[in-house]
Amino acid sequence: MIGYKKAVRSYQLCAEAINKLKSIAEKIGFSEFEYKKSLYYAASKKDISFLKEEYKIRKENNFEVSLLEQKSIKNIFGFDAPAAILSELGAQTDAYSFTHALHQHNLKKGTKVFDRVNITKIHHNKNGVILTTQNKKTIKAKNLIYASGYETVNFINKKIVKLNSTYAIISERYEEDNFAWPEEVLIWNTDDPYLYLRTTNDRRIIIGGRDEKFYNPEKRDKLLDPKSNRLETDFKKIFPKIPFKKEYKWTGTFGSTKDGLPFIGPYKSLPNSFFALGFGGNGITFSQIAAEINRDLILGKDNQNAALFSFERI
Numbered sequence: 001m002i003g004y005k006k007a008v009r010s011y012q013l014c015a016e017a018i019n020k021l022k023s024i025a026e027k028i029g030f031s032e033f034e035y036k037k038s039l040y041y042a043a044s045k046k047d048i049s050f051l052k053e054e055y056k057i058r059k060e061n062n063f064e065v066s067l068l069e070q071k072s073i074k075n076i077f078g079f080d081a082p083a084a085i086l087s088e089l090g091a092q093t094d095a096y097s098f099t100h101a102l103h104q105h106n107l108k109k110g111t112k113v114f115d116r117v118n119i120t121k122i123h124h125n126k127n128g129v130i131l132t133t134q135n136k137k138t139i140k141a142k143n144l145i146y147a148s149g150y151e152t153v154n155f156i157n158k159k160i161v162k163l164n165s166t167y168a169i170i171s172e173r174y175e176e177d178n179f180a181w182p183e184e185v186l187i188w189n190t191d192d193p194y195l196y197l198r199t200t201n202d203r204r205i206i207i208g209g210r211d212e213k214f215y216n217p218e219k220r221d222k223l224l225d226p227k228s229n230r231l232e233t234d235f236k237k238i239f240p241k242i243p244f245k246k247e248y249k250w251t252g253t254f255g256s257t258k259d260g261l262p263f264i265g266p267y268k269s270l271p272n273s274f275f276a277l278g279f280g281g282n283g284i285t286f287s288q289i290a291a292e293i294n295r296d297l298i299l300g301k302d303n304q305n306a307a308l309f310s311f312e313r314i
């Protein structure tokens, strides 16, 4: 959709972001950011050619990947799939704890954090912005970064994201001796919607997917029971020998953009504002990219990657 060169650059930036996030985690003493391999498997035979093409392009651009055939997938990972790409570079974290660890680190350096404050009005003018809180207090700033997730669509006049509903379940904790997950890998597939499976560092298994193409929280929540049962069945089909006891189930909104890329940087009709909207399945890595681009633009520096994710592209 955006051309070979730009697509490759976007992949490279995500790969770099994983390494940068790891070094940030280390710097602030946050231990729950772990490198993991990632296995992307063909959900059916018809996806093999797509997967091979994807592998070829990643390989020719020096991503550390290998193409696995059915037999190796069975031998190494213990399940049936017609083909898969194994990527050496991936990572897993608890994004919520990571955010709190960053706040704690930054608080010591003088950053101020005001949680549970709802911004109800934002006024943009030539010299800056004035925000109003729910208690009618005002905050003035030279620049504002909108990092307010899906709520931000209310401020943008373009259709930038499609909101879907998504579901996930998590197992009870496994006993240490009883827990074998092949290579501790992150697993996802080529299905649409895709299915993903991973472990947590307290020895649980998370399974997610079964998305619905609508945004309607009430309707979404009503489907939670049948969807969580479907996810459990999906898991049992892949790993019939791993016992699975569901402990929690949940649902939420998931946003994706037409080209799979985030929206980062300024938006013309809202002066002195910058956006960090990491919509899509790579939102955490896109957030790291957004931090660098927005920092550079606010400081008046050039950033070569900014155009890739700008609002001007649509």
Ligand SMILES: Cc1cc2nc3c(=O)[nH]c(=O)nc-3n(C[C@H](O)[C@H](O)[C@H](O)COP(=O)(O)OP(=O)(O)OC[C@H]3O[C@@H](n4cnc5c(N)ncnc54)[C@H](O)[C@@H]3O)c2cc1C
Binding pocket: 095, 117, 118, 119, 120, 147, 148, 149, 150, 151, 152, 166, 208, 252, 253, 254, 276, 277, 278, 279, 280, 281, 282, 283, 284, 285, 286, 287
């Ligand atoms: C099911 C699912 C799976 C995902 N899997 C992955 C994955 O594997 N890898 C990956 O990289 N990413 C993944 N993502 C995406 C990733 O989780 C998100 O991109 C990331 O958490 C977004 O962070 P954020 O800080 O930009 O937004 P959010 O976490 O949405 O935070 C926005 C904050 O702004 C606050 N806010 C909004 N409006 C206001 C207001 N008016 N006043 C005050 N506060 C306000 C909200 O309360 C919220 O706290 C996944 C997302 C989902 C839903």
